[in-house]
Structures are given as structure tokens and as C-alpha cells.
Amino acid sequence: MNTIVLNESYAALIADFDCGDDGLNNYLKEKALDDYRKNEATTTLVVKKYRNQLCLLGYYTLKNTSLLFRPDQTLRGYPAIEIMYLAVQKERQHKGIGTRILRGIIYRAYQLSREFSAVTVLILSSKKCAAEFYKKNSFQELAPFLDMLYDPCRAETTALFINLSLEF
Numbered sequence: 328m329n330t331i332v333l334n335e336s337y338a339a340l341i342a343d344f345d346c347g348d349d350g351l352n353n354y355l356k357e358k359a360l361d362d363y364r365k366n367e368a369t370t371t372l373v374v375k376k377y378r379n380q381l382c383l384l385g386y387y388t389l390k391n392t393s394l395l396f397r398p399d400q401t402l403r404g405y406p407a408i409e410i411m412y413l414a415v416q417k418e419r420q421h422k423g424i425g426t427r428i429l430r431g432i433i434y435r436a437y438q439l440s441r442e443f444s445a446v447t448v449l450i451l452s453s454k455k456c457a458a459e460f461y462k463k464n465s466f467q468e469l470a471p472f473l474d475m476l477y478d479p480c481r482a483e484t485t486a487l488f489i490n491l492s493l494e495f
Contacts (some may be wrong), residue, residue: 328384330368330428333359333370334373340372346414354412356385362388370409373428383422385415387432392447394488405447407488408436413451429464437491445493448493458485 331337331353341355359370368390374381388411393404403468411431417424433449440446450469453461469486 328424329374329376330371330431331374333363333372333386338374340374340381341386344383344386344389344414345417346385346420347417348414351412351414354388355414359386359388370412372422383416384419385428386412387414387428388412389432392450394450406445407450408439408446408453409450410449424427425460426464429461433464433489435489440491448488448490450486450488452484452486453486455483458487461487 333341339388345354355370359368362368363370368388370386370388373385373387374384375384376382388409390409392407392409394402395408413428413432421489424425436449446451449466451466454461458468466487466489469488
């Protein structure tokens with residue numbers, strides 16, 4: 328598996344992507360490039376070369392953010408990377424690709440934190456049906472650590488995080 332940052336030259340590659348979720352499919356096809364142009368988020372394509380052609384296995388979208396909460400009644404911010412989207416092509420699901428993608432994200436975030444710019448946590452707002460996948464990969468629920476997390480879809484999602492720091 329290799330990764331490439333989405334740009335205009337990969338429009339044909341993403342045209343037939345289908346992970347089984349219309350929201351994730353539509354984001355990749357209709358909004359990801361716009362977010363990249365506005366420097367709001369970066370979408371990375373996960374590809375494999377097959378018979379001299381690139382095959383799209385999945386994608387993920389990341390953005391910089393911060394996690395704000397009140398330990399000991401003091402508002403504190405932690406530098407974070409949000410996993411906005413992670414999707415695997417429908418016929419490639421349940422074959423370990425999502426786990427490999429997620430572990431690659433965690434590894435790259437940890438490297439980034441140590442070599443370039445501090446990142447304390449990776450966060451995401453997962454659909455309830457995918458929360459167990461993230462928990463199996465060392466993510467924890469944020470709810471026990473936060474009084475209130477703004478998420479307009481909170482009833483349908485689970486806020487999760489993984490600590491990249493030795494002290495949190």
C-alpha cells in the first residue's frame with residue numbers, strides 16, 4: 328500500500344470509489360479537493376499498483392485542531408489532529424486495510440509530533456457502528472474526560488481519542 332495526497336490529477340481514480348456510505352463517498356468526490364484548496368483539510372488516498380494501474384483501496388482526511396477541556400477547573404488546549412474521515416473500498420473491507428491505514432495515521436502523527444510540531448492527541452467523531460473498530464485500535468472515549476464536547480451529531484456519534492504524549 329502507498330499513499331498519495333489527493334489533487335486534481337486523481338479525479339478519475341476517485342470517480343468509482345464506493346465504501347458503502349454515501350456521506351463518505353460524496354465527501355471524497357465532491358468536497359475533499361475544495362477543503363484541500365482552502366487549506367482546511369488534507370485527504371490522502373491509499374492505493375496499490377495492480378497491473379501497472381493504481382487501484383484505490385481507501386482514503387483518510389485529516390485536519391489540525393485542538394482539544395479543549397478543563398482539568399482542575401482550568402481551561403487547557405491540547406494540539407490535536409482530527410481524523411475527519413477514514414473509508415475503505417467496499418469490496419476491500421474486513422481484510423485489515425482499515426487497521427493498516429489507522430496504524431499508519433497514528434505512526435505518522437507520532438513522528439510529526441516528535442520531529443516537527445507537537446501533537447498531543449488524535450481525535451475523531453465516529454459513527455456508532457464504527458466506534459468498536461477504533462477502540463480495538465487503542466482509541467478511548469472522550470466522554471469521561473470532557474464535560475461537554477460540541478458535536479451537532481452527538482447522538483449518532485462517539486467522540487474518541489488516542490494519546491500521543493507521555494503526559495496527558
